[in-house]
Amino acid sequence: MVSIGMESEGGRDLVIAGSAMTRFGRHPEAGPVELAVQAAREAIDSAGLSPADVDTLYLGTFLGQSLHQQGVVASIVARRLGLGPVPTSVVEGACASGGIALRHGVLSCRSGSAETALCVGVEHLTGFSTEAVTGGLAEAFELGGDRGSGLTFPGFFGLVASEHQARYGTDREEMAAVTVKNRAHAEGSPIAMFDAPVSVEQVVSSRPIADPLCLYDCSPISDGAAAVVVTTRANAAGARERPVRILACEQASGATAISQVADLTTFEATTAAAGRAFAAAGVAPEELDVVELHDCFSIAEIVDCEDLGLLPRGEAAAAIADGATSFGGSQAVVNPSGGLLSRGHPVGATGLAQINELVRQLRGVAHRQVEGAELALAHNLGGTGATATVTVLAR
Amino acid sequence: MSASGTATVRAVTVIRTSPPGFQAPYTLAVVADAHGTSLRLVDPPLTHLEPGDEVTLIGDDVATPLTTSGS
Numbered sequence A: 001m002v003s004i005g006m007e008s009e010g011g012r013d014l015v016i017a018g019s020a021m022t023r024f025g026r027h028p029e030a031g032p033v034e035l036a037v038q039a040a041r042e043a044i045d046s047a048g049l050s051p052a053d054v055d056t057l058y059l060g061t062f063l064g065q066s067l068h069q070q071g072v073v074a075s076i077v078a079r080r081l082g083l084g085p086v087p088t089s090v091v092e093g094a095c096a097s098g099g100i101a102l103r104h105g106v107l108s109c110r111s112g113s114a115e116t117a118l119c120v121g122v123e124h125l126t127g128f129s130t131e132a133v134t135g136g137l138a139e140a141f142e143l144g145g146d147r148g149s150g151l152t153f154p155g156f157f158g159l160v161a162s163e164h165q166a167r168y169g170t171d172r173e174e175m176a177a178v179t180v181k182n183r184a185h186a187e188g189s190p191i192a193m194f195d196a197p198v199s200v201e202q203v204v205s206s207r208p209i210a211d212p213l214c215l216y217d218c219s220p221i222s223d224g225a226a227a228v229v230v231t232t233r234a235n236a237a238g239a240r241e242r243p244v245r246i247l248a249c250e251q252a253s254g255a256t257a258i259s260q261v262a263d264l265t266t267f268e269a270t271t272a273a274a275g276r277a278f279a280a281a282g283v284a285p286e287e288l289d290v291v292e293l294h295d296c297f298s299i300a301e302i303v304d305c306e307d308l309g310l311l312p313r314g315e316a317a318a319a320i321a322d323g324a325t326s327f328g329g330s331q332a333v334v335n336p337s338g339g340l341l342s343r344g345h346p347v348g349a350t351g352l353a354q355i356n357e358l359v360r361q362l363r364g365v366a367h368r369q370v371e372g373a374e375l376a377l378a379h380n381l382g383g384t385g386a387t388a389t390v391t392v393l394a395r
Numbered sequence B: 001m002s003a004s005g006t007a008t009v010r011a012v013t014v015i016r017t018s019p020p021g022f023q024a025p026y027t028l029a030v031v032a033d034a035h036g037t038s039l040r041l042v043d044p045p046l047t048h049l050e051p052g053d054e055v056t057l058i059g060d061d062v063a064t065p066l067t068t069s070g071s
Helices: A034-047 A062-068 A073-081 A097-111 A130-140 A155-170 A172-186 A201-206 A268-281 A298-307 A315-320 A341-342 A348-365
Strands: A014-021 A056-060 A087-091 A116-124 A208-210 A223-232 A242-254 A290-292 A373-380 A387-394 B004-015 B026-033 B037-044 B054-058 B061-065
Touching: A014 A034, A014 A097, A014 A348, A014 B026, A034 A116, A034 A223, A056 A073, A056 A097, A056 A348, A062 A116, A062 A130, A073 A087, A073 A116, A073 B026, A087 A097, A097 A116, A097 A223, A097 A373, A097 A387, A116 A172, A116 A242, A116 A348, A130 A155, A155 A208, A155 A298, A155 A387, A155 B026, A172 A298, A172 A315, A172 A341, A208 B004, A223 A348, A242 A348, A268 A298, A268 A373, A268 A387, A290 A348, A298 A315, A298 A341, A298 A373, A348 A373, A348 A387, A373 B026, A373 B054, B004 B061, B037 B054
Parallel strands: A056 A087, A056 A116, A290 A373, B037 B061
Antiparallel strands: A014 A223, A014 A242, A116 A223, A242 A387, A373 A387, B004 B026, B004 B054, B026 B037, B054 B061
């Protein structure tokens, strides 16, 4: 679909040499550290490297400290892996924590301060009550602002859906079609939390969560970890499978309170990060073959498609319902993994699970393979659009 | 955003699963007037509101329906 000949990220030929993830879902047998170590160990091994080759570790997590009351998680993981006295950092950007961990790894390698960076994302949420997790996730709202009004994340995206419906006439059944598509993509997946298909009728008649969103419009509370090894092409010579090129890895910030938002149907952080990523990669949205984007709620995928320039503003819902972003559709396949709605959403791990899926797509070994995939994009969104990362990868 | 007067509803949701310290269900609305936008708790709590409806602002946090197209 596109001739890959552009310069790689920052002039250094950076690649993803290895990636791995745990299955997302319920993991009562392991805590966040154990899940992170498992994914990281597999990622290092798949890169054909040893722990001694890792120069730095970035670990993305959102609620590790507030729910598990455990600090210095990155150093604990580094010790368990036997990395030695490398610099370690926890990075936090709500649901975009994993994407930010990747960006920090890319920046370290781009600058030359590291040759090889290990990027890990993890969250463990299922051992806590829904009320406790809902309250924890609400930490991404400003204290004393929207949080004081009793706003939840389903509520926030319910408001986004309400404004999208009012502004563009978005149909409730079209919104539900996002979940139907993503569940169909995940059917039989070995890594998805929910791999059974659902119908539009099942989505709209599921339990109301925050009007107009129902249970099947929402990604589930999950446990899981994912890890990615970023390095130079030269260091990836021993990788077990073909390394994947990093063409761009960009980040932007946006509104942290509803009072700052003139239009709830677009996220400034996404449009800014995407603009920078497309410019850095030298590609256009229509050249993409496959996209993993942040469908934390069904309405989020509609807004994301419009913000990323994949579909015209105000037309994404109908286009998705018509199959434009499904296998065999007219556009890039969106969320072939099943997305957050099917795979699960262990918050800090999601951004790197998206990368893991795209690495598999570009190697031609994904569970639901986009034939001939050469160019891919990952989009990870945090909070009320407070932060977003956009990464462009090439075969 | 004004502390009193009228404003127009831009978006509305009914929260069915609440965080600690709140008792669901309750209604939240994004409302706008000439001075800006704010998130308001709707009182009475389960009033049917739709974008475009008018509300009366009460203090910094509450809005009460003035006109409702859906009722």
